[in-house]
Amino acid sequence: MNPYSNIPYSHNALKVFEAVARLMSFTMAAKELHVTQSAVSRQVKQLEDDLNASLVIRGHRSIQLTLKGQALYEVLGRNYASLQSLLDSWKEPDASKIVIRAALSFATRALLPKIQQLNERFPSYEIAVIPVIDEEESLGKGDYDLFVFTTRNSENYENDPEIFFMREEYMAPVCTQQLIGDRRDIEHLLTLPSCTQLWIILIGALG
Incomplete structure (x- = not known):
């Protein structure tokens, strides 16, 4: 005797219903599953027919779960989470x-x-x-x-155990002798018309 004879044959319908119930939206479930909204609606309706139970109350812009729908969603949610955890544990990390x-x-x-x-x-x-x-x-x-x-x-x-200090780095503006002439002070650099904005940015970065 099949101990699971009351479970619908189509697992896909259960998967679709779980997405609808979790997202509380046919549209969002369709996007997540990469199918049309009408396909989602048909799957849920077929599941209701197979179970002979109303699962979703369809409103104009929203949906609600019936008591049976909520109960089914809770069971599916727990078991899908366990199944996902099991399958994840089988995967080998990509160390390559x-x-x-x-x-x-x-x-x-x-x-x-x-x-x-x-x-x-x-x-x-x-x-x-x-x-x-x-x-x-x-x-x-x-x-x-x-x-x-x-x-x-x-x-x-400083207190993050996963971050390690490597070295200090220094930033300094550099220009040609022809551009700066005999002046060495920062105030003079800021007066150079050809690159005033650039000098302001560089000196600002130096603090």
Whole structure:
């Protein structure tokens, strides 16, 4: 005797209903499942017919779950979560690729010229170097294995066990002797008409 004879034959209908109940929307469920809204509606209606039970109360712009619909959703939610956890535990981590994000200047000067040597030294891995402009914003995304970034607020990271200080860097404006002449003071640099805005930006960056 089949112990699960009352469970609908189509698992897809249960999956569709779970998405509808979780998102409380036929439209959003259709987008998540990459199908049309009418297909979602048909699947839910077929499930209701198979179970001989009303699961969803359809309103003009919203839906509600019936008591049976809520009970079914809770059971599906628990079991889908357990199933997802089990399947995730079977997956082997992708250790063949190492993603290094780095500040644009460091990536172009220090890492990219060495990428061939890195790949030759570690042939079992594919090493990808991705230059980053907005470093501290990208830091929180987590889509990397290693991140080399610069900051003017190092004190914000002093107590973070996953962030290690490498070295201090210094920034300085540089120009030709013909441009600056005999003057060496910053005030004179700010008066140069050909690059006044650039000097202001550079000197501002130096604090």
